[in-house]
Amino acid sequence: MTDFNASEAENDGNDDLYEHYRFVADKGQQPLRVDKYLMNKVENATRNKIQKAAKDGNIFVNDVAVKSSYKVKGNDVVTVLFEHPPYEQLLVPEDIPINIVYEDEEVLVVNKPAGMVVHPGHGNYSGTLINALTFHFDNLPNNSSNRPGLVHRIDKDTSGLLVVAKTEAAMTHLSRQFFNKSTEREYVALVWGNVEEDSGTIEGNIGRHPKNRLQNTVYEGDDADRGKPAITHFKVLERLGYVTLVSCNLETGRTHQIRVHLKHIGHTLFNDERYGGERILKGTHFSKYKQFVENCFKVLPRQALHARTLGFEHPQTGEMLRFEAPIPEDMESCLAKWRNYSKHVIE
Structure with a gap:
């Protein structure tokens, strides 16, 4: 996710922009300023940064650029677009040691140390477990959030075990187990x-x-x-x-x-x-x-x-x-x- 802190030039259209956030307002959404709406949706985003993004033409509602005073209503599609891809999509493999507990052709079980972020995101675009996994393993399957191999996650400062999928079939099977609460x-x-x-x-x-x-x-x-x-x-x-x-x-x-x-x-x-x-x-x-x-x-x-x-x-x-x-x-x-x-x- 972006930090709303880029000094983007104003854009007349959105053809060359990358989507960083997309939210669909609930059907019963009461009219609410778009800057306040995004404050409630985007972790670590300040109102000043959101207002600057609106001023720079990076906030859209139903594909139309809006000012920060725009009132979000039910079923509105709110997107935040920038000229650069989301940082977590700029995934750079890094030679970081991984404590592998178990490995075969389908799965990998990792013991994550405290202090390591599982996947890139706001404020953490390197040094993550996924940066390490993509260095050590080729062709890991993407999950629904385009995160290679990741089936579940634990917090940065929590230590312990994670299972990683090495194939598409394993990703589907393991994801279903977590969804069905059978793990x-x-x-x-x-x-x-x-x-x-x-x-x-x-x-x-x-x-x-x-x-x-x-x-x-x-x-x-x-x-x-x-x-x-x-x-x-x-x-x-x-x-x-x-x-x-x-x-x-x-x-x-x-x-x-x-x-x-x-x-x-x-x-x-x-x-x-x-x-x-x-x-x-x-x-x-x-x-x-x-x-x-x-x-x-x-x-x-x-x-x-x-x-x-x-x-x-x-x-x-x-x-x-x-x-x-x-x-x-x-x-x-x-x-x-x-x-x-x-x-x-x-x-």
């Missing part, structure tokens, strides 16, 4: 607070946060039908006083699902900056404790989430394959500190 995906997460129930299920529609477009949220009450259905099953693995280690199994795969669902029940992921977990949410006010937590943050400078287990049916043989990636060193070091702290300090 097995288990994550381990360190969360703030003592999770009282030994196990449980969190259900709640997840959608974009109305006030913070970088976050998702659970919709409930009168808004319960907004967003998309999401189900997370959890089980306590270890209680460590002010934090708890839990295992989460996904029945659905919404963006930030575990992070959003666990925050919703009052247990934000440890050091999850986007959702407020980088602050001390449980514990004492003693300076020694604050220093201890700061040291934990330094050891684990990301959200404490790891995709540990992945299971799926092999697209060719039909065999059920299961893989497990050990908890990585940064997360284990943090857990070791909490185990020692809870053993010696918390009664």
